[in-house]
Amino acid sequence: MSAGPAANTHHPPPGAASADFRPDPAESGTSTPAANAQSANAGATGAVIHFAGSWRLERPLPSLDTLRATLQRHGALQQLRFDTSRLADWDSGLAAYVAALQRLCEQQGIHCELDGLPAGLRALLALTGGGQRRNAEEGIAGEHVEESRSTFVRRFGLDIIDLFRSTGEIMAFFGEGVIALRRFLHGRARFRRSELWLIIQESGADALPIVGLVSFLVGMILGYIGDQQLAQFGVRIYVADLVGLGTVIQMGALITAIVMAGRTGAAFAAQIGTMQVNEEIDALRTLGISPMEFLVLPRMLALILMTPLLAIYADLLGILGGAFVGTTIGGLTLTAYLIQTQSAIAWNHIAQGLISATVYGAIVAASGCLRGMQCGRSAAAVGQATTSAVVTAIVFITIAAAVLTILFDAVGLS
Amino acid sequence: MTAPGDMPADGAPDRDPARDGAQVQIGLRDVELRYGDTLVQRGLSFDIHRGDVFVVMGGSGCGKSTVMRCITGLLEPRAGRVLMQAVSLWELPPGRRTRLMRRNGVMYQSGALWSSMTLAENVALPLEQYTALDAAQIRDIAEYKLALVGLADYGAYYPAEISGGMRKRAGVARAMALDPDTLFFDEPSAGLDPISARRLDELILELRDSLGTTMVVISHDLDSIFAIGDDSVFLDGISKTMLATGNPRRLRDHSDIEQVRAFLNRGRERT
Numbered sequence: 060m061s062a063g064p065a066a067n068t069h070h071p072p073p074g075a076a077s078a079d080f081r082p083d084p085a086e087s088g089t090s091t092p093a094a095n096a097q098s099a100n101a102g103a104t105g106a107v108i109h110f111a112g113s114w115r116l117e118r119p120l121p122s123l124d125t126l127r128a129t130l131q132r133h134g135a136l137q138q139l140r141f142d143t144s145r146l147a148d149w150d151s152g153l154a155a156y157v158a159a160l161q162r163l164c165e166q167q168g169i170h171c172e173l174d175g176l177p178a179g180l181r182a183l184l185a186l187t188g189g190g191q192r193r194n195a196e197e198g199i200a201g202e203h204v205e206e207s208r209s210t211f212v213r214r215f216g217l218d219i220i221d222l223f224r225s226t227g228e229i230m231a232f233f234g235e236g237v238i239a240l241r242r243f244l245h246g247r248a249r250f251r252r253s254e255l256w257l258i259i260q261e262s263g264a265d266a267l268p269i270v271g272l273v274s275f276l277v278g279m280i281l282g283y284i285g286d287q288q289l290a291q292f293g294v295r296i297y298v299a300d301l302v303g304l305g306t307v308i309q310m311g312a313l314i315t316a317i318v319m320a321g322r323t324g325a326a327f328a329a330q331i332g333t334m335q336v337n338e339e340i341d342a343l344r345t346l347g348i349s350p351m352e353f354l355v356l357p358r359m360l361a362l363i364l365m366t367p368l369l370a371i372y373a374d375l376l377g378i379l380g381g382a383f384v385g386t387t388i389g390g391l392t393l394t395a396y397l398i399q400t401q402s403a404i405a406w407n408h409i410a411q412g413l414i415s416a417t418v419y420g421a422i423v424a425a426s427g428c429l430r431g432m433q434c435g436r437s438a439a440a441v442g443q444a445t446t447s448a449v450v451t452a453i454v455f456i457t458i459a460a461a462v463l464t465i466l467f468d469a470v471g472l473s
Numbered sequence: 474m475t476a477p478g479d480m481p482a483d484g485a486p487d488r489d490p491a492r493d494g495a496q497v498q499i500g501l502r503d504v505e506l507r508y509g510d511t512l513v514q515r516g517l518s519f520d521i522h523r524g525d526v527f528v529v530m531g532g533s534g535c536g537k538s539t540v541m542r543c544i545t546g547l548l549e550p551r552a553g554r555v556l557m558q559a560v561s562l563w564e565l566p567p568g569r570r571t572r573l574m575r576r577n578g579v580m581y582q583s584g585a586l587w588s589s590m591t592l593a594e595n596v597a598l599p600l601e602q603y604t605a606l607d608a609a610q611i612r613d614i615a616e617y618k619l620a621l622v623g624l625a626d627y628g629a630y631y632p633a634e635i636s637g638g639m640r641k642r643a644g645v646a647r648a649m650a651l652d653p654d655t656l657f658f659d660e661p662s663a664g665l666d667p668i669s670a671r672r673l674d675e676l677i678l679e680l681r682d683s684l685g686t687t688m689v690v691i692s693h694d695l696d697s698i699f700a701i702g703d704d705s706v707f708l709d710g711i712s713k714t715m716l717a718t719g720n721p722r723r724l725r726d727h728s729d730i731e732q733v734r735a736f737l738n739r740g741r742e743r744t
């Protein structure tokens with residue numbers, strides 16, 4: 060920011076910034092100064108704003124509100140001049156103040172005479188175009204004003220419209236997904252097998268440590284709580300049933316699904332979203348390659364294959380966690396614990412867990428890919444897509460868990 | 474030079490009569506483009522002749538890329554027709570439309586190379602999908618196309634490992650993979666240093682001269698427009714329609730539409 064007029068150097072050390080409002084002596088002609096103060100209220104049509112002190116951003120600056128109130132009190136005001144003889148130095152603090160004042164005056168039909176301002180400041184004000192700027196850009200500026208004025212009802216309405224629109228998008232996504240799946244089953248889907256293997260490795264093998272750790276710990280927690288309760292009845296051995304069934308029927312699949320949502324679903328959304336931003340998806344489409352087949356299908360297949368396998372692994376680690384507690388705190392032998400587990404778990408329990416895991420895997424992959432495909436064309440949109448993929452996945456996993464439990468009961472699998 | 478309203482239906486009135494025999498490769502007839510309810514452009518009617526370098530020009534955000542998305546089959550026009558060799562693209566069933574779309578190659582603004590694949594794999598993918606060639610043949614063709622754009626030794630590089638100019642060249646190589654009839658370039662010089670930009674322009678001309686491919690170049694780089702453009706259309710972002718068609722140098726000197734002359738003279742009025 061260029062400093063104001065160089066002539067200011069001879070002024071005394073700059074004081075606090077101020078803007079004093081005085082009736083215009085030139086306007087009031089013959090009146091004495093004392094009479095002026097009176098006549099300000101009584102129909103004077105001109106006034107002078109005296110800027111004094113140092114108007115720099117790092118200092119506290121006067122608020123425009125006081126001046127606004129003063130202007131309103133002098134209703135008949137028609138012209139405003141500026142006096143800067145006592146202004147020490149200034150930067151955009153003053154420029155913004157005067158620009159805002161200009162707009163205010165325009166609204167109230169007061170003419171601003173800028174001659175009294177430093178030449179540099181006048182040039183800056185000319186750049187911003189004073190009050191006219193808004194009109195020049197009506198299109199864009201207008202819309203944003205609308206936005207900020209949105210009321211609760213309006214926002215609610217917009218949300219509902221959004222919901223319908225996104226429901227449409229989700230339906231279209233699933234429709235295209237089904238078509239892609241059919242082409243795959245007929246062996247006509249276009250995607251790279253090497254990509255499928257890479258995704259399988261990244262989403263499956265690379266997830267082993269975290270899925271294992273979480274399952275083991277959850278198995279321990281289940282075991283510990285179970286042991287405390289069952290010890291009261293002297294049937295500590297049943298902790299093996301509790302941990303085994305809980306893990307195999309639900310917890311193993313659920314833990315795997317949630318880890319996958321955070322790890323793989325988010326990654327899918329970020330990968331596909333970035334491709335959307337880089338026009339890579341457009342490049343596929345212009346070649347007639349369906350992104351649904353090329354990107355979404357291998358990801359769906361990878362998770363549908365890998366989630367049940369990971370769930371089995373999670374089951375084993377969960378049971379081991381329970382066994383760890385059972386043998387240390389519960390005083391059971393490892394053999395007794397494992398035999399008890401084996402007798403508790405039947406094939407239908409394992410089937411429930413595996414079916415759940417497959418469904419969860421499909422949900423995670425679909426959420427990640429859907430949010431990636433819906434991604435806008437900016438870097439910020441990729442971040443939102445990632446978050447949204449995880450949230451969507453977890454919501455639908457929870458719903459699916461409830462629905463599946465009822466279904467299993469209905470078909471007699473539980 | 475004429476307002477879109479009084480343009481003859483058969484094409485650009487401003488063309489050199491000697492070249493009027495050239496066949497129409499792509500034609501737009503009163504096309505209207507929108508995103509949702511937002512109007513981007515309307516009343517677009519112009520012809521792109523075979524073997525021309527056709528420039529789509531206009532200020533940023535006026536809808537140049539959107540027009541390209543419509544011609545290349547990514548965005549359905551709200552009204553009007555897009556003719557490719559006299560076939561109406563958007564009235565075809567999807568399967569036949571994609572087959573027609575593959576006659577176009579597109580270099581996107583950012584290159585849009587598939588980031589998980591090497592340059593050679595990028596060029597090879599269209600060939601793998603749509604030709605009966607074996608792997609060795611595909612590799613040779615991919616290498617040849619990369620050599621055409623001056624990237625002979627870069628087949629094994631990933632897009633993230635090369636410069637912006639090289640990425641655009643690789644984008645050209647991929648766009649040429651299937652020997653398209655028409656090549657589209659979305660702002661080829663954007664984000665490049667002047668020398669790389671000029672070399673890309675030269676590449677466009679060389680490819681046109683040697684392969685006879687029709688080139689559609691989206692640009693607001695005046696040097697490049699005058700250097701390579703045979704024919705052009707000027708899109709206006711405020712009135713949301715085309716203001717002029719014709720040879721860009723001729724439009725610069727003789728257009729009677731003020732915005733067009735101002736744009737082509739960098740805002741300076743030369744009289």
Ligand SMILES: Nc1ncnc2c1ncn2[C@@H]1O[C@H](COP(=O)(O)OP(=O)(O)O)[C@@H](O)[C@H]1O
Pocket residue numbers: 508513531532533534535536537538539540
């Ligand atoms: N996917 C989209 N959804 C909504 N509006 C878009 C989209 N893409 C572009 N637009 C808008 O359409 C207008 C034209 O964009 P574009 O064709 O990219 O302009 P140009 O390529 O001429 O700079 C711009 O106002 C832009 O904001």
Ligand SMILES: [Mg+2]
Pocket residue numbers: 537538539582659660
């Ligand atoms: Mg563009």
